[in-house]
Amino acid sequence: MRFVIPMKKINKQQLRSFFEKILSEVFVDRYNCLVCDKELQEPSDYGLCRDCLGKLEFLDDRICKKCGRLQINEADYCLTCQNHRRDFDFARSCVAYDDNAKEIVRGLKFGSKKYYAKYVSYFLSRRFEECFGDISVDAVVPVPLTKQRLRERGYNQAYVIAEKFAERLDLPLRSDLVVKVRQNLEQAKLSGKEREENVVGAYSVALPQEVAGKRLLIIDDVLTTGSTLGEIAAILKKAKASAVYALTFAGTRYRVDGEKLESDEVKS
Ligand SMILES: [Zn+2]
Ligand SMILES: [Zn+2]
Structure with missing residues (x-):
């Protein structure tokens, strides 16, 4: 049995929003501080910006x-x-x-x-x-x-x-x-x-x-x-x-x- 991806049924816009959704799930939250939600200027194992970590x-x-x-x-x-x-x-x-x-x-x-x-x-x-x-x-x-x-x-x-x-x-x-x-x-x-x-x-x-x-x-x-x-x-x-x-x-x-x-x- 051949596995066929029904590409024709998905238009480019749908495909893009699908991947954007995945990317936002995977990446965006990681770079925002868990407490103040500001974008992190540097990677943090704690998931926090310096200010929030310091508190x-x-x-x-x-x-x-x-x-x-x-x-x-x-x-x-x-x-x-x-x-x-x-x-x-x-x-x-x-x-x-x-x-x-x-x-x-x-x-x-x-x-x-x-x-x-x-x-x-x-x-x-x-x-x-x-x-x-x-x-x-x-x-x-x-x-x-x-x-x-x-x-x-x-x-x-x-x-x-x-x-x-x-x-x-x-x-x-x-x-x-x-x-x-x-x-x-x-x-x-x-x-x-x-x-x-x-x-x-x-x-x-x-x-x-x-x-x-x-x-x-x-x-x-x-x-x-x-x-x-x-x-x-x-x-x-x-x-x-x-x-x-x-x-x-x-x-x-x-x-x-x-x-x-x-x-x-x-x-x-
Ligand atoms: Zn913060
Ligand atoms: Zn005790």
Whole structure:
């Protein structure tokens, strides 16, 4: 059988607009800053112009050693981690969840800008190299969405970040290990205590036999109080994972006022 391209049916104009569309999908966005949308004067692995990159607060070692959020004092652990059980071994974020970081997360999560994942994964790979040293992980696990939320959004932002991150570091991506079985209330509207209760029973380990003995790295876009990551770590540990770490793009600043958080934060 011969494969014939029906050239006669496509006129030149249609062909041109078709290729222009492809080119704009592939190239144009890459050269515009993710935050201010200005054309980039130089290539950036972060996808940001100098101004917007300069406004991000990169986290260093002034963080809670457990949850990785920016610390407000010299203590090793934030009050939440001092007073609560945290089942992840430790969590780390790349930047503080300030305005520019929020803009990136919003674009990725609610603005259908899936291609942001490439840049976000670059932040993650840098932070991973900084914080994980000799620690090796067996698999990268994105925080899952329920099937309904996945249909509404079209893709899982944690998955697309984890996918690019795993590619960069040549690590196995396992999105089949954990599933979200119940849609909980929006975490953003809840206080710290309520958030903890809200996530209990929302996730389930799908393949416990493949979790046992493994060192797993959970990936998400934002760590707020750490309840979601704590709950997923808890069920993975229950399934006998030997270690569970978490890495997110942004981490909220630790707040002392009962961890009430801004309403535009996370809807996962
Ligand atoms: Zn910019
Ligand atoms: Zn902490």
